[in-house]
Amino acid sequence: IQLTQSPSSLSASVGDRVTITCRASQGISSYLAWYQQKPGKAPKLLIYAASTLQSGVPSRFSGSGSGTDFTLTISSLQPEDFATYYCQQFNSNPWTFGQGTKVEIK
Amino acid sequence: EVQLLESGGGLEQPGGTLRLSCAASGFTFSTYGMNWVRQAPGKGLEWVSGISGGGSAPYYADSVKGRFTISRDNSKNMLYLQMNSLRTDDTAIYYCAKKLGPGFYGLDYWGQGTLVTVSS
Numbered sequence: 565i566q567l568t569q570s571p572s573s574l575s576a577s578v579g580d581r582v583t584i585t586c587r588a589s590q591g592i593s594s595y596l597a598w599y600q601q602k603p604g605k606a607p608k609l610l611i612y613a614a615s616t617l618q619s620g621v622p623s624r625f626s627g628s629g630s631g632t633d634f635t636l637t638i639s640s641l642q643p644e645d646f647a648t649y650y651c652q653q654f655n656s657n658p659w660t661f662g663q664g665t666k667v668e669i670k
Numbered sequence: 671e672v673q674l675l676e677s678g679g680g681l682e683q684p685g686g687t688l689r690l691s692c693a694a695s696g697f698t699f700s701t702y703g704m705n706w707v708r709q710a711p712g713k714g715l716e717w718v719s720g721i722s723g724g725g726s727a728p729y730y731a732d733s734v735k736g737r738f739t740i741s742r743d744n745s746k747n748m749l750y751l752q753m754n755s756l757r758t759d760d761t762a763i764y765y766c767a768k769k770l771g772p773g774f775y776g777l778d779y780w781g782q783g784t785l786v787t788v789s790s
Contacts (some may be wrong), residue, residue, distance in 0.1 A: 585742055597748065597776035599715075606783060607707075608676040612776030648709050654775035657720075659705075664714040 565589055565653050569629055569662035575670040582638040584665045591631045598627055598636045601664075602647045610649075611636065619644035641667070672696040672765050672779045679784030686756050686788070692749040692766035692781060700724065700744040702786070703769035705777060706751050708762035708786075716762070719751065734760075756788045 566589040576582050584597065596615040599607040609618045611627035614634055624639040638645055646669055651662040678690040690706070705720040719740040721728045728740045739752040749766050763785050767777035 595775050600775075607777075608779035608780075609778045612770060612774060612778075618776070618778065629725070632749075637783075648714075652715075652717070656762050658731045659717045659720065661707075661715040661717060 565656060565660055566593060567651055567653055567660055567662035569649075569651060569665045571665060572663065573666040573668060576641050576669050577670045578641055578643055580643075580670075582667060584636045584667075586634040586636070586651035586662050588632045588634075588653055590609075591621045592653045593628045595652065595654040596627075596629070596634050597652045598625075598649045599601075599650045599652065600645075601650065607650065623634050638667075672768065674768065674779055674781035676764065676766050676781045676784040679764065679786045681787045681789065682756050683790050684756060684758055684788055687784060688753045688756065690751040690753065690764055690766075690784060690786070692751075694747045694749065694768070695764075697768070699742075699747040702771065704742060704749045705767045705769060706740060706749075706764045706769055707777070707780075708760075709783075710759070710762040713762075715736070718764070721749075723772075752788070756786075760786060760790050761788050762786060 568587045594615045599617040601607040615627045648664045648666045673695045675693045706718040719730045721740045737755045741750045763783040764782045766781045770776045770780040
């Protein structure tokens, strides 16, 4: 299963609402997770089951979707949110990742 | 506190072998599936392999199938990745990652990674 994220990168300002899309090449129900990765660091789980917020993750992050189309939304971008975001599907092996979306400061 | 500590990376020649280890602590290791994920320099994440809590049903990415073997020793809280027939495109940081509990899908804890460089 291929996951295609869009956009590949974006520039945004603090306080902006940001939406990242992940499209699967076939239906994956809700078996999707989102991660945040900062340079030189391991990824951090943000959301699993497409829309369940991982413990400790700020509520400005939210996820939605099922089947083939999913979104990660940051309601009000904070300075610490500038990072690269990845989706990953768990519907079938291999558990593939999207190519990533880099969120940069405008 | 959950901790995952990878070791075993280094420089190896094409065609060589390496064995990565991941020492786990802070949780009941045998209950959770474990995974290896890699990241080539400047590139995105690639899931490599996963194994269930009991050690059955290992899975592999097509890019490593037949060359890499995942295993675990629940008595020692250790995860391993045996890497044979290494290729230059195996060069990456290798992370071990713990899966959420049974019935839930996501990788909630990650190690700091170990760098594998395959070069002549």
